[in-house]
Amino acid sequence: MMIRYMATHPTVTLVESCTGLREIKQIHAQLLINGLLNDPYCLGQFVASIALNHQNNLAYSDQLLDQSHNPTVFALNSMIRAYSRSSTPQRGFQFYNRILQSNTPDNYTFTFLVRSCTQVSSSDAALAVHAAIIKHGSDSNRHVQSGLINMYAELGFLGSARKLFSEIREPDLVSQTAMVSACARCGEVDFAQNLFDEMPYRDPIAWNAMIAGYSQCGRSKEALDLFHLMQMDGAKVNEATMVSVLSACTHLGALDQGKWAHAYIERNKLQMTVTLGTALIDMYSKCGNMSKAMDVFWGMKERNVYTWSSAMGGLAMNGAGEKCLELFSLMKQDGIQPNEVTFISVLRGCCVVGLVEEGRKHFESMTQVYGLEPQLEHYGCMVDLYGRAGRLDDAFNFINNMPMKPHAGAWGALLHACKIHKNMELGELALRNIVELEAKNDGAYVLLSNIYADSKNWDGVSSIRHLMKAKGVRKVPGCSVIEVGGVVHEFFMGDKSHPRYGEIEVMLGEISRRLRLAGYVANTNPVLFDIEEEEKEDALCRHSEKVAIAFGLISLDEGVPIRIVKNLRVCGDCHDATKVISRVFNREIIVRDRNRFHHFKDGECSCKGFW
DNA sequence: CTAGGGTTAG
Incomplete structure (x- = not known):
């Protein structure tokens, strides 16, 4: 039998322009009245259209499929795809199981499934899916191939990614770029550069992958050099390029070049996307021009949790703790859900202005109000908060009552507080714990030595010096x-x-x-x-x-x-x-x-x- | 009717 695909039904095409669930339900009712949902193709189109256009109402498609006895592979694929782009990609797996029950997975299925595995970063799922891909013969499909390279890179299995790449007969631009990006993301930037150099043709995405590679591994100067080469090559610079360029400027603290990048964005009329705006805010705030960062912030049409968290982090870092907390209130008023990173900014904001009680309340609200599990970093912030305020006992107690093993950062915060408030005994204890966790933490040794030096305890200073020599710890040069x-x-x-x-x-x-x-x-x-x-x-x-x-x-x-x-x-x-x-x-x-x-x-x- | 590579906060 020949498979015949029907054009999307006119009623279903209306889903695209729906503004909310109410309108979707109206269309649903119309389809029911006309008996169109008995047609698996039409149902599939409806489900897919909701999944594609209304990320927030994925559950609605979910229900529709639950009630359907003969969903098409197309509809099920669409669900895997939609979930692979959501915050709960693992939910797509159930649709794969459903495909296995009554249909045959196709190349689309695996492309989306691979993306889900990448998102959930699960090596078990990845290996299982790869095995299924080979079993169904989808491993010769280009889309699946580059998806797999991407997946293995995400899991840190660069060897697997390279093996796959070497088995591609005639790698095209996309798979080459995937491999360049894979190497760069796994820390093999030089290898990525070699591959990049050998590419017969490079489009903007390829350049972006390479620039991002340098930028992400801290080789910021090289990222900027490559950006200049990209311009000389005549490649079209876009928003993603500038995000990496700004990120490089941020790490260098190169305000002039950052400003230049900002001017470049405006001159070339690049779109001020949320991502680009956030990168600009981060650049200005980490290059010490917080007022400019806030100008960008207030000028943005749309702000997401990244945008708010960066601006708040910038304010905290620049000592404007109260403003950071004000922004936090505004963020909540705006209906943006804070996440773990937001709370790092909040706690730092409290810390720099010594608002211990307020910080403690925010910390508790993480679990009680927002259902967020505090991570090591949050505990470190709390130790910092108590410690800087001079409440060393509270800081120490806090470490002792952590539900997980304290990390060197928590002890380091305590050690730092000991330096500020001149407490040698607790400082010694902190260093012992740090050394147990990170034997070569040079900063910690130096800090305790400075505590000794401040109170002219030269024996202490000399003992640290010997300890460092014995353990082969070298001071990182300033x-x-x-x-x-x-x-x-x-x-x-x-x-x-x-x-x-x-x-x-x-x-x-x-x-x-x-x-x-x-x-x-x-x-x-x-x-x-x-x-x-x-x-x-x-x-x-x-x-x-x-x-x-x-x-x-x-x-x-x-x-x-x-x-x-x-x-x-x-x-x-x-x-x-x-x-x-x-x-x-x-x-x-x-x-x-x-x-x-x-x-x-x-x-x-x-x-x-x-x- | 669906698909692969590049971008932001700790």
Whole structure:
């Protein structure tokens, strides 16, 4: 018998323009009156149309199919597809079982099923589906093939993905791009680049995959370089390209290039999608221009949970805890459901302004109001919240009462609180726990050593030094980045390789002189810690952020804020010194360290000493 | 009548 497909029934085509369930029900009634739902093709079309156009009313299609005795593969496929794009992709599997009962799965079935496996990230399901694909001979279908590559990459099985790719006879643009993306996502960016180089033709999606690959693994400079190559190649830059470009700027803290990217988006009239807007907000807030970030935020037509969470996270990171909490209220008024990430922002907002009780309430509301299970990160935030507020006992109790094994982050928050509030004993306990979990956590050793140094416990300092040597822990070298004229300059601790180092050195001398004149006395206690170069008093002046600030002072015009991005946390002396520098040089200095922002102005810092 | 590759927050 020949299978004849009918064009979509005119009544069913109306489903597309429905605005809600009520209208869908009206169409349903009409179809019933006309007896059209007895026709499996028409039912299939109806079900598929709801699934395709009305993600929120998937359950309605679900019910319709439950009542139907002979659904078509088309209808069931449509359900697998719809669920594969929903937040509950595993629900699609039941329709596959139904197909197996009375029909034969086809290439479409497997394409959607593979997507579901990718979304649920289950290797059991993935292997079972792959076996079924081979059994039904769908493994020679291009759509299934690239889906499988994507699936294995998502599961981290790059070897399987590569094997599949090598078995494709004549890989086309799509499967090549899938493989490039797979390598990049599994951390094999260089391999991805090789594949990319060998592609006979590259479309914008291929470029995007490669740029995203660099951006996601932290090779931000290379991401931007590739973006420039893409433009020279004449490929059409689109929204997705710019999201990755902005993300690269964010990680570099390269505000000028980020601004340039923003201008590029406007000049080329790219669509300000939710994703792109969110990437812009993230860029501005992590490059220290929070007001611009909020301008973008308020200018957006549509905001999702990512948008709200990024803006809130940015406010918290920039010390505007109250504004972060205000935004949280507005978000709820807007009917956007907060998720786990939102609560990280909320708790950080409470933390930076010391709102302990409010934070505790939000934390409890996670389970009681929103049905969200607090994760390790949330517990870490709570320890931070109690700890910074000086409630070290509460912080310690909180760790002890965690329902899961505390991670190094929780102990690290406690250790940090011990540093702020000068508690040696609890600090020692915290370090012991951290070392048990992460033997090579250099930051933790340094922190405890600094606690010892602050109270002039030189035996303690020296014991830490020996401990680190014995365990082979090396301090990650401090590195500060500053962008001048669109060029990113990197300075490592004690680094003299910069072409203008002579001038920088002169400026460092000038800084020391003027700091001394201002009555500033360096806190040299922690210096004794430095294992490799024990240059003692000079060493502090060579901390990478000071060198970067000196370079900023000689290379940026007066009145231009100096923006620094540092890979570690700012040390106590640099923090104090920078406050004074901002006053005596009358310069705004904005430092992004690995945790948060410091806006130095007129001798004060926005963090008010808590970081 | 359905299908494969690229993009955001911790």
